[in-house]
Amino acid sequence: MGKAGMDDKPAKRIAVVGCGPRGLGALEALAARLSREGSPMSVDVYDPFRMLGAGPNFDPNESEVCRLNIPIRDIEIDPPGLTRCPPFVEWLSDAPDPDDFPQRAELGRYLEMRYADLAELGVFAITHQIMSVERARRDENGWWLLAARKWRGPYAEVLLTLGQPETAPDxxxxxxxxxxxxxxxxxxxxxxxxxxxxxxxxxxxxxxxxxxxxxxxxxxxxxxxxxxxxxxxxxxxxxxxxxxxxxxxxxxxxxxPFPKPETEALDARFEPTAQETETFAEAIAQAAAATSQQARDLVDAALTPAVARILRHCGADAGAQAVADWLGTEWEDPGSQEVSGSRETLDDGIAMAEGARAPSIGFAVGQVWRKWQNEFRSGFNPTDTPPETAQTLIGFDEGLKRYSYGPPVASSRELQALIEAxxxxxxxxxxxxxxxxxxxxxxxxxxxxxxxxxxxxSVLPNPDLEAVRSPLLSGLQEDGLLTPFANGYGAHTDADGSLIGKNGQSAPGLCLLGRLALGSVAAADSLHDCFGAASNRWAEGVVDRLG
Structure with missing residues (x-):
């Protein structure tokens, strides 16, 4: 590739393509390490969306009726110590009820402010390139990005945090x-x-x-x-x-979907003990490297006693064998245990969320699984998991979203009222x-x-690389730098997000984080994952590679 028309800037800089919450989390993680190392760096952020940090999903101008599915008490996305921003709950203008579910736009304004604060800190210089990237190529000088009909670079590192690009319709x-x-x-x-x-x-x-x-x-x-x-x-x-x-x-x-427990006290009934959580963390770490059947057995062995204990405490008439039987069906045919109609499911879910009736096995499993999401990601995501095992574990996690990703009970009550009206x-x-x-x-x-x-x-498309309509990703696939983890899944990546190409090797300095890596990682749709271990592993990789 010739250099005619390319920028002539120093190569010791990086590019971040797409900068919603995940791009923000990655940059914050990198800034925390560079402030310790004292290494200068510049960052070009490519994103046609102007509200950096928030992204379209948390557009600060979005309708105020759109709400998160996480209560304030469970939002744990505190900024790193180097920033001057307070935690989200302290930033809110009014002292919120911990059981409230905040507006998406409200969180977007907070994340936009966090990005602005990071840019002002000066750990590295950030330039917002308000444009989309169409291609990426690498030569002896580094990575070059084609945007607005011009090759821009070179970059020592390129991070793709694209969220959900346009997808071919089913x-x-x-x-x-x-x-x-x-x-x-x-x-x-x-x-x-x-x-x-x-x-x-x-x-x-x-x-x-x-x-x-x-x-x-x-x-x-x-x-x-x-x-x-x-x-x-x-x-x-x-x-x-x-x-x-x-x-x-x-x-x-x-x-x-089933609503979440209404109050902190009701939610606490589903809290695993420290020992149960430690047992699960060990089990999922082993499961991620095991065969599909071994993974099932390991997860069941950790889940069954914890859920059975919680059900006993809540007065439910279900023992360990009933829990094991329910899990066995869930692995094979998620949701087939439930035979209730739509309205009965809605009413039962509200009653369980309110504490008016004992939880079902599925409701208890879903709440425990929700509380173990960090352990699940920590055990699965850094591991080179066999494809069949990954599909089994991810399928289990996706199926349980009907419980673990549920709405606030207030939303379910609104649906009840709309039906009655x-x-x-x-x-x-x-x-x-x-x-x-x-x-x-x-x-x-x-x-x-x-x-x-x-x-x-209202159907969110699957992160299937074959269906994604993105010139950038299509070009990387054509060049053999981007491959699917398995048929119907996202990109094959290493633990730090490095893309693994057709030759089984990673392209130095080319990384991807987020739901487009589903298969290599799990539970990537969570807001918490944007500010968690995945961003830290990527930042550590950048520091190691750039010395």
Missing amino acids: DQLAEWRRHAETSSGTLAQAYPAKQLQAQGADWAGKTIAIRGFALSAFDILRVLTTAQGGSFDSGRYYRSGREPERILPFSFDGRP GVVSLAFSADPEIALTSAGWTLKKSDNTAEASVMID
């Missing part, structure tokens, strides 16, 4: 996109929610269908109701007249037949039929 969504162009139906996306909120102002009196019944569906429901002037009071919903006439959420099994119907929630019509979509389930003029897609 067959159903691709068909619906074509249909929306030739019919009067409207196909909309869940996010940005602020944009959806503006679209929703024109949907009064219409029937709206929501593809997906996970966390995003709760944001959508608020966007279409309270953000349009409706209100909740004493467990009832009062229409404004500007919301849709009827909203129809649906998914494959039709069950909403006739705004939401669960009649089509479990895998309905869907036909395309000139007016939009026809949903059918048993003897029920409904015509929807608007379809909202």
Whole structure:
């Protein structure tokens, strides 16, 4: 590659491509080490989004009805000691209730401030390149990035923290996109929610269908109701007249996720003992390097006694054998133990979250698993896990998200109220037949039929490299520098995020962190993972490589 048109700056600098919370966490981890080492460095951040640190997921201008699925008491993303920023809970203007679930935009403003503070510290000079990167190549001088039709560099290190790039639609969504162009139906996306909120102002009196019944569906429901002037009071919903006439959420099994325990005291009932946590940490470290069956046995041996003890303490009628049987089914066919309908699942989940009824085995397993996420990542992520074992453990973790990633119980109660008010119907929630019509979509389930003029897609695509539409990532794959961990998974990376290419070797100084590395890492969707061990391992790798 020739150098015509390339920048002529010193090579001892790095580039970060994409700078939401994960890019911020990585830069903070690096700054903490460079301040100790006293090594000068400059950083170019490439991101067309202007709110660095927050990223689109936590856009400071996002609709205020969008909330985190983590209560304030569980948000542990304190900044490193070198910064002047307080922890998030201290930064909030009003003393919050520890059981509150903050706004996404609120957290975004905090992260944006943390990035600004890091830039002002001067540990390294940061330049924001407000542009997208289209290609990456390496020569004897280092890495070069093609952005805005110009090769820029050289860089000693390039870190990719891209979040979720555009992905090729699945067959159903691709068909619906074509249909929306030739019919009067409207196909909309869940996010940005602020944009959806503006679209929703024109949907009064219409029937709206929501593809997906996970966390995003709760944001959508608020966007279409309270953000349009409706209100909740004493467990009832009062229409404004500007919301849709009827909203129809649906998914494959039709069950909403289970809410988290409502208060700190209720949540404490699911706290593993220190010994149980130590046992699990040892088990998952061994499981990550074992065969698939051995991994299952190791996880079961740690989970079963802890969950059985908690269930006894909560007055549930389930012993260790019942827990073991439940786990056996979960490994093979996640969720098949649950036979309740959509409304019963919603009501039972609220009752368990409130402490009004004893937890089910699944609810207890999910809460314990949530509390062991850091141990899970710490044992799995640095290990060169066999693909079959990785798929088994990641599949188990993904399946349990219906419990461990649940919404606040207040959101589940809002769904209850919307159902009672006739705004939401669960009649089509479990895998309905869907036909395309000139007016939009026809949903059918048993003897029920409904015509929807608007379809909202709320399904988060899988981080499958083959489906990702990114010139940068496609180019790296063509060059053999980026390979999938396994079919249908994300990138193959080393413990510090270094990309492993077709030859089984890592390209020096080219790293990737985040959900696009699913398979090499697990549980990467968590906010806490952005400021955890993965960022620290990457920062240590940079310092080691650059001396």
